[in-house]
Amino acid sequence: MTGFRPSLRRTPTTDPALGKRAFDLLCITMAFVLLVHAAHLPPWLTGALAVVLAARWRQRRRGGRNAPAWIKLPLIGLLLGAVVMQNGTLFGREPGSAFAVGLLVLKLLESEHRRDARVGIAFACFALMSALLFDQGLVASFFVCLGIVPALATLRSLEEIEPGTSLASEFKPVLLALLAAVPLSLFAFLFVPRLSTPLWGAPQNAASTTGLSNRLAPGDMMELMTDDTPALRVTFAGPPPANADRYFRAFTMQWFDGKAWAPGFRSARRPPAPAEYGTQTVYEVSVEPTHDRVVPMLDLPMAAPPDTTMRADHTVLAQKRIDEVTSFQGLAATRYRLEATLDDDVRRENLLLPAGVGPRARALASSWAQRFGNDSAAIAGAALAMFHADFSYTLAAPPLGRDRIDDFLFGTREGYCEHFASTFTFLMRAAGLPARVVTGYQGGYWNANARYLLVRRSDAHAWSEVWLEGRGWVRFDPTAAVRPERVQLGAAAANAGHGGDDGLFDMAWVRNLRDRWDVVNQWWNRGVIGFDALRQQGLLQPFGIARAEASELVAIFAVGCALLVAVALGWALFQPREGDGLDASMRRLQRKLARVGVVRRTGEGPKHFLARAARALPGQRNALERLGELYLRSRYGHDEPPPESVIRFRREVKEFKARRVVK
Template identity: 45%
Template structure:
């Protein structure tokens, strides 16, 4: 058998130093946009908008102006990303902050993607970030969305291969779609026969494990697991002396409705204006460190006078945030245990 020449072997692999052409970069940006869209519902709104803007500006800059992105622009963006994660979540640890950081790193990877090697690294990392969306939900629609997000990434990887002719843009997805279709039988076998672990391998708590047991509807039997759980739900640090034990009642949900078996929270919107309150001394100012609950509600010493930053107060003086609390949260409140309406 006559061996193939060296250049024929190299033609089937990616030339790492080859400049990235327009088609490959467009597909790469499309793949990153698809991954960003997967995580967008769980990202802080401002962070999601900034990342989308960075992606769009980078695509337009390379398409019409060309040239590398200045290091003076890349360094501040790279430094600002972890600070934005800390500001939004209060901690870099947890599924939500980790996923947001990974999405941000993927978008910023486009700023230095000028050669085939950079694009191949971005495709590999983008595939990982796309799969991380399954940490938040493993339903069939979510699985389909993740598979669809992989299509432009696989198309970008295919575009990095040396080819004699560039196919039309629509046909660039034909082979990636075929590869995904061929993987369906294996995925079905794994779904049916591979057992699921009760706890994740990476050690981060699951959605149910992170909750304290508080829900908008409670019955006496629902407290059994909560009573045997000795994990801290929150920590409170008072600026001065704490209130006496009889006044250490913390308000979370106010459950006005009882149907004979269970209590349910009121449907009052958090933005409703609470009644005027005339606090009586002493007032207590303190900082609360709330563990992840997976819910929106905050807890404060009864009765809170105002909502902390990034939170709203309902007419029943319940405190709530717009996003679920998926990481440790620090906030300050001032309360008046003695008050008059």
């Protein structure tokens, strides 16, 4: 029996083997793919794949060849099992990309021929792109684009006859080629028509990472409070409002089930107009993707921005989910008093309390109600005074028991905004005052360089609104009673006393650098990531086309590509003329003489040619003889024609006018 070697694939005999340099570059490409995916792959998988990659590289360097099937097959099985174990499925963004990256690295085990390398590189390009589905920020995109360099260098080294002197010598021409490709790619990027509706379902991002939610339960916001991702960027037409006035309201919640707050019934009523208000603030808020319709607006929104609607509780809803960075024009009054009318059903809704929750809190509230009677402001003041006296602010709130209200009020007495807002609202309702919870953002960071307010997710906040007889809905922020810095200075200041260890990041120059970096990020988010079908349609506005249709975009794209191709063809076809300046002038003289019928013959030297021309054009004999003399002296009198005589010859040729002999 002849030797039977199980092989996963047949090897074409004509396919040339991979050179050492090409294999090195292939390994670098795969390592790059692994690197850009490392952010979302489980660390053990990244580590294991890196080990496989390094081992294979070493093995081939020592002269090893294709790994046998008994190594490859178990590894693939292991990868499959690991991915399914980790994610529970093989389908979806995370498991899919993990499996693809794993297969790509394992493909190295059987990469011995040019065909393997090409297949590997093609899928590496795809894997690079899939990394952008997770993060299309500036840094991530830059790194992913950098991954093209080793990929193309690998393809190039497959064609190379002799490998270059060093790895850098392989990368440099590829970088140049990529630079040359930038104009065309930018053009294509601008004019490839965007889809206004996706062809198939876009991947749903996990809701937990997108900011505020329409539910508020103590502990829910924990993740947000430690997340420094930008949530809003706000530019003001005038000076920015004071920090204590920067309340951006998103969700208003009336419904409480003892554990969590949720928005109440949707009322068709108009929002109550402010009866009095101070100066109005004109601003533009650009909202990072939340995958929700609610737009955080500066309190109190005076009117719904275009393409949005405002509910009776001043919640502003966009017409579409905010899936990309979107800007809204807003008008707000930070000091206001609302109309003091409250419908009965709204009043009833805002007094509802779940049965059996917080008996001790109810007892406390009714004691206040008896003591202060109808003085609603005094009741609220008593609650705030209690918070101020006995409660402390901490992000590391201890867990609460079954009855969250009583446990917090009479047990732990430590927590942050949502504990305070939730409990305060409960107490107000128990005391007979209509009250509700509002969530949103408070504070923000004023970027003095670019003059905008950066609101991070960690600025998320919850507060209460209480309906006071004769004054309407009034904002009460119990957190401010506990820890005034939270509202005066922002979330970072409130946390500083509790293990805030970012002293290094508070240095002025670091902050300055971070400001500038955020400006760049914002530019990227708005200009590149947020460049959607709508923005594309407005692309041609400077040229008088209000709304560019897809067909127009395609036409422009085609014309522009043709123009760029023409430029590139010009470059490809350009061949410098042979010879130096003297030759160029001589060619010009020949053209002039040819027009009057003296054509230089093949193989005719300059001396004979000019002598013949002088005979044919007796009127210009002197000029031609002088030209001939000058040419011969410049050409043959020196190794290199001296520049001054080249210039002189050129001038004289220019002045020379060939006149036809009149016979």
